[in-house]
Ligand SMILES: NC(=O)c1ccc[n+]([C@@H]2O[C@H](COP(=O)([O-])OP(=O)(O)OC[C@H]3O[C@@H](n4cnc5c(N)ncnc54)[C@H](O)[C@@H]3O)[C@@H](O)[C@H]2O)c1
């Protein structure tokens with residue numbers, strides 16, 4: 001049981017308390033601060049969801065999934081969560097007045113309670129702990145503004161309760177009338193049964209599964225210093241204070257300090273550096289201290305990475321990632337085929353050797369793997385755990401088209417691993433082999449039979465609520481804002497699995513980073529030319545001048561936005577086309593700083609296609625980061641990332657929410673292009689439509705992401721024709737490399753039956769699609785009725801793909817119904833307009849009295865005076 005629990009909030013000063021507190025027990029944190037990277041990795045986190053919080057049950061569960069150890073929730077939430085979340089992860093937040101109102105069901109569904117009381121009255125508190133026999137009871141005197149005394153902490157502990165102390169009452173300095181030193185609080189209960197007053201202290205190795213390293217002694221002074229410094233400091237019975245490793249270099253990082261059950265001995269869990277803990281230069285004072293098994297392998301691999309002898313096989317593996325990959329696959333296969341227990345152990349050992357080599361090469365150690373396992377064990381939401389199709393299919397090596405760019409790269413060029421291959425299973429073959437799942441179907445609705453409410457429901461998109469997403473991205477944005485590059489690099493390692501030395505690269509970009517097959521380069525060049533031509537024609541490069549009255553000339557002229565950030569998504573697909581669509585108008589508009597941000601691949605590189613486009617559009621920097629962290633870095637700038645004035649580009653919900661968040665922060669002083677979201681298309685089809693064309697158009701958007709939505713609006717089509725289109729969707733979908741994504745997006749999509757072109761267009765105008773495709777007998781005539789759409793594709797030979805890549809129009813378009821009020825990205829999005837006016841003396845004689853009268857009317861004398869003082873001078 002902890003001696004006390006600190007309650008922290010996002011305003012915990014400079015954060016100096018965090019690491020020392022994390023060494024001595026769990027931290028209580030508010031939800032928006034709980035998962036930020038400034039919380040030490042070794043911290044045990046209890047998240048306090050206060051009574052006035054609007055957090056949903058799903059959100060609370062997601063906090064546990066993301067690694068919170070426990071959540072402390074009010075009664076209303078506890079009622080829903082008890083039985084859903086394991087009791088040992090759930091604590092109940094209660095006001096002392098409501099203690100007796102807690103039902104037995106709730107009591108058995110939680111492992112403890114945090115009770116808010118006005119003050120600390122130990123007798124009173126003891127009287128109600130019986131309601132929670134067998135549970136942990138934490139007491140929070142919410143109104144208290146004075147620090148607790150050590151005797152209060154002791155008394156509460158004796159009553160089997162733990163005191164909660166807000167961070168504002170805790171200090172690293174000496175205890176005074178306003179704050180208590182954290183070591184004083186931690187040691188409030190400690191008693192020595194020795195004459196010299198010291199405490200026996202067991203030192204164990206955090207990395208070697210808690211192996212005992214030795215026995216030492218601690219004093220109050222040494223413990224205090226260890227808590228604050230995080231280094232192993234003890235009390236030598238002969239020489240006084242002993243800072244371990246001060247002379248030998250064998251220092252220790254303290255991960256955790258614990259008191260034993262009767263508070264007369266301690267355990268220090270440490271990471272030992274140098275020759276070892278023992279003065280005989282051994283790991284442990286008990287035995288020779290030689291490590292074996294996985295720890296021994298880790299030691300060997302680490303030293304091989306630093307300096308492997310010539311001819312070492314491990315050295316060859318570190319230098320040849322392809323060989324290492326093949327060996328991992330081979331050994332995994334052999335392990336699955338092994339029969340006897342001996343064979344299984346033998347093959348598993350081989351697999352672990354290659355797997356650990358992969359980890360060490362990537363800077364990952366056993367402790368990181370253990371941490372990841374622990375994090376996974378904390379997840380409350382379980383996945384079905386089905387194998388990805390390429391591992392269940394008999395045909396395991398089908399290469400999807402995504403492999404094309406890399407596959408056709410010349411032999412000398414290192415083959416860039418294409419991200420889609422890693423995240424999207426290349427599962428299906430053209431005949432759909434390997435996938436015998438249910439038909440891939442949309443839901444059909446007849447517009448004439450729907451109520452007003454049902455119609456409104458059809459117009460909605462299947463996206464998460466933006467306020468929930470904003471709450472999720474806020475800690476990431478705050479972290480990058482506070483810690484700049486350090487946070488950016490950590491988040492990139494976390495979410496994109498790339499270990500970078502620096503997040504930014506600047507031109508000239510190395511030619512070997514842009515090596516492309518000839519056909520890909522030529523296609524990019526044609527797309528560049530078309531998009532450039534169309535966007536150049538949009539540039540506002542002449543000054544508008546209008547003489548509104550004699551002698552009063554008003555003008556308007558455009559200037560480029562100086563610094564722009566262009567987000568190029570990279571989670572599930574590489575999108576050089578988006579780099580073209582954002583980079584070209586920025587270049588045409590004359591923006592001086594063009595920062596292109598995109599998530600790096602796990603090896604830290606950016607795809608050669610995106611690199612090539614970056615060079616074509618004259619990017620001044622490439623930020624190798626994705627998600628909310630990239631958006632935050634662009635908005636606030638870091639030591640290496642230039643701050644920008646406007647952020648453009650599509651992205652997943654993390655990107656979109658972060659854009660919305662920074663846009664609303666006046667400190668960031670940053671604009672965004674539009675609230676873009678998951679891709680969507682609405683296709684209107686009549687009797688002239690080709691079923692295969694229609695199906696292909698629907699799927700071209702459905703493959704973008706699981707949250708993409710596609711809508712088919714039919715005009716007077718009988719059921720058999722609709723069935724024909726549905727069969728085409730199913731057949732074509734099974735042939736796609738991204739069939740797994742389509743399987744999730746298509747069922748969320750709809751077919752809407754209408755009786756006329758007018759009815760169909762009216763529905764489309766209400767839906768305001770990002771893309772509108774017209775498969776109509778007289779498609780060009782229908783365009784006149786289109787009121788709301790991002791971009792329109794007219795007639796059977798205008799697939800949306802042309803606009804996505806190369807016809808010349810832009811593909812960064814408003815989604816989620818925003819086409820009602822936003823245009824797609826265009827050259828003017830990168831410019832701002834300045835107005836000016838020049839009024840002659842005669843002009844002022846005519847206009848001045850009008851202005852003065854209006855200023856008088858508003859009671860703004862100084863405004864009127866600015867005119868009258870001149871009119872008097874002219875009189
Ligand atoms: N409207 C358009 O013009 C257009 C064009 C192209 C793509 N898109 C859309 O862009 C999106 C691209 O999404 P994507 O995921 O492939 O790439 P992305 O680059 O938008 O997102 C990847 C990043 O998301 C972050 N992320 C992922 N999971 C996270 C988590 N759990 N916590 C915190 N951060 C997390 C990571 O930092 C990662 O780098 C799709 O929805 C697609 O439909 C839209």
Ligand SMILES: N[C@H](CO)Cc1c[nH]c[nH+]1
Nearest residue numbers: 575577578679680804811
């Ligand atoms: N269809 C996307 C816009 O919604 C853009 C895109 C990129 N690559 C292919 N298509």
